[in-house]
Amino acid sequence: MKTSTPRDRISLVTLMLASEFGIVPASVTAGPSGTTTRNYVATTNTGTAWFVKTYPAGTALRTAESAAALSEYARLCRVPVARARYTVDQKQLVASCGQMTMSVTRYLRDTVTADGRLTGRRWEAVGEAVGRLHRGLARHRFGPPRLEERDRAVDTARSRCRLEGLVHRYETEPPRTDFERWALETARERLAGLPAVEKLLEGAPERTVSQLVHGDLSGPNVLLRGDDVAALIDFAAPGRRSLMWELGRLALDPRTVLSQPDWPDGLGRLAAVYRRRHPVVPVEELVSVVRLTAAHLGCTVYPLNTVVDNLGPVTDSLETYALDRVQAAVVLRERLDEAEEVLRGHLR
Numbered sequence: 001m002k003t004s005t006p007r008d009r010i011s012l013v014t015l016m017l018a019s020e021f022g023i024v025p026a027s028v029t030a031g032p033s034g035t036t037t038r039n040y041v042a043t044t045n046t047g048t049a050w051f052v053k054t055y056p057a058g059t060a061l062r063t064a065e066s067a068a069a070l071s072e073y074a075r076l077c078r079v080p081v082a083r084a085r086y087t088v089d090q091k092q093l094v095a096s097c098g099q100m101t102m103s104v105t106r107y108l109r110d111t112v113t114a115d116g117r118l119t120g121r122r123w124e125a126v127g128e129a130v131g132r133l134h135r136g137l138a139r140h141r142f143g144p145p146r147l148e149e150r151d152r153a154v155d156t157a158r159s160r161c162r163l164e165g166l167v168h169r170y171e172t173e174p175p176r177t178d179f180e181r182w183a184l185e186t187a188r189e190r191l192a193g194l195p196a197v198e199k200l201l202e203g204a205p206e207r208t209v210s211q212l213v214h215g216d217l218s219g220p221n222v223l224l225r226g227d228d229v230a231a232l233i234d235f236a237a238p239g240r241r242s243l244m245w246e247l248g249r250l251a252l253d254p255r256t257v258l259s260q261p262d263w264p265d266g267l268g269r270l271a272a273v274y275r276r277r278h279p280v281v282p283v284e285e286l287v288s289v290v291r292l293t294a295a296h297l298g299c300t301v302y303p304l305n306t307v308v309d310n311l312g313p314v315t316d317s318l319e320t321y322a323l324d325r326v327q328a329a330v331v332l333r334e335r336l337d338e339a340e341e342v343l344r345g346h347l348r
Contacts, residue, residue, distance in 0.1 A: 006030070013040050013052055020095035021104050022088045023050060031107075034220075034234060037231070041107050044327075046261055049107035053083065053234075057099045063237045067215075068093035068103050070137075071235040072212075075166035077136025079181060080129055082106050084222075085297045108223055111230045115219030118266055123229040123251075127270035129229040129251065133214060138280065142238055143212030145280045150208055151242035154292055156194050159213060159299035163191045166301050169308045179314045179322075183304040186326060190298060197298040200333070204288040204295070209281050213246045215239050220235025220255045245283055247274065248293030254321070254328030264290075264339040268346030275347065283347045290332055290339045297329035 010028050033039045040052040055064055069086055072093065075081045082105040084093050086132060094103045096147075118126065137143045152158060160168040170184040199234045201306035215236025223230040251267050259268065271286050306314055332339075 003117065005117075009054070009100075010039065010040065010204070012097065013054065013102065015041070015095050016095060016102060017042055017050070017052065017102065017104070020087050020097070020102075023084050023085070023104065025050075026067075028052070042104075043272055045121055049109065050085065051105050051107040053103050053105075055101040059099060059101050060096060061096050064094040064101055065092060066237045067235045068258075070214075070238050071233075072103075072134055072184070072231070073307055074133055074235070077132065077139070079136055080229050080231050081235075082108055082233055085215050096178065098187070102111060102305060105233075106223075107165050107323075108230050111223040111225050113220045114222035114224050114250075115226060116259045116264075117219070118251070118253075118256050118260060118270075121223060121264035122229075123270040124273045125224075125229050126222060126251070127273030128277060129232060130217070131271075131274040133232060134211065134274075135213075135278040137212040137238045138278070140238075142240070145209050145211040145243070147207045148210040148242075149207065150201070150292075151210070151245040151296075153245050154197075154204075154295040154299055155338065156201070156299060159197075159301070160191065160194055163187050163194075163302045166308065177307075177314070179319055180307055183307070183322075187301070187304050190304075197295050200291055200295050200298070204291050205282075205285050206325075208242045208244055208285055208292075210240050210242050210286075212238055213241045213243065213245075215241070216239060217246050217250045219250065219255060222250065241290075243278075243287045244285060244292050245296065247271075248289045248296065250253050252290065252293040252328075252332065254297075254324040257328040258324055264335060264342040265346075267339065268342045271343055272346045286347060287340050287343045290336055290343070294329055294332035297325055300325075 014025055014028050017025055028040050028042045031039040031041040036056050038054045042050045042052055071081050072084050085104040086093060087095050138145050175181040175184050216234055221234040222232055251270055257263055281345050291315045303318055
């Protein structure tokens with residue numbers, strides 16, 4: 001069934017909620033959407049609210065199901081997550097009808113995202129939640145921690161190939177918009193800056209702890225209620241990555257680095273709580289999280305590749321985020337020595 005208008009989609013969401021999840025909504029309205037998903041809030045006559053995530057066409061049901069199952073596994077490990085709704089047969093967490101694939105979780109009212117809002121006691125609360133998460137995922141059959149080569153996010157050889165390919169594609173078909181012209185120039189600057197990234201990595205461990213992780217842990221996917229973490233949401237399908245890649249991606253989100261001048265102290269408090277919950281990461285590796293995150297920002301091709309890889313529209317918010325990533329990389333390098341000293345102080 002093809003859905004071409006918002007009304008069509010809401011009608012199909014309403015139908016699937018009843019037929020696949022046993023929920024009869026009194027209303028269905030558009031909700032906060034993700035990078036690739038369209039989301040809705042369904043409310044029943046009793047006032048119960050549900051968050052409905054619909055995936056883009058072509059999403060593999062198995063991939064969506066495994067991501068939802070990982071979230072439920074984390075909940076069983078006493079990690080704050082939004083509780084999922086099973087289908088009426090109690091066998092699945094994700095259902096499909098025609099071109100629509102969807103999952104349903106409880107809607108958490110009175111929350112805000114952690115996007116640029118890590119302040120005060122929230123740093124410790126996030127350290128507690130992520131420590132619980134990583135400790136729980138380490139017990140998963142796919143999750144046991146082990147030392148591995150540094151994460152692919154800071155592989156300068158891989159980054160050089162990707163950046164060179166991006167520059168070539170932009171030069172083959174000249175940029176048409178201001179964003180594309182900026183992206184081409186920034187990609188060239190990143191290529192030229194890779195030797196500095198390699199120098200930065202000389203001070204980081206060559207092998208880091210890797211295990212099963214959330215996979216998309218960032219400010220928008222952490223819901224806060226006051227100073228507490230209400231839920232970690234929007235898990236990716238199970239995959240192993242460096243713990244410092246995941247921790248840095250959240251705690252050193254560009255919007256946090258640029259909006260919270262005291263982020264080194266907040267990061268230190270977060271890391272201290274995190275290590276008490278999940279002590280498998282050596283102190284020096286935790287200290288290297290700023291260095292590794294700065295290196296990652298110097299290696300990444302996203303969102304410079306948004307247009308050439310057809311990742312979606314270049315919105316005002318995406319342009320702002322792209323600029324923030326560039327500026328945050330500068331700030332992380334400028335304050336690196338200070339931040340590492342503060343981290344050691346909190347972790348000793």
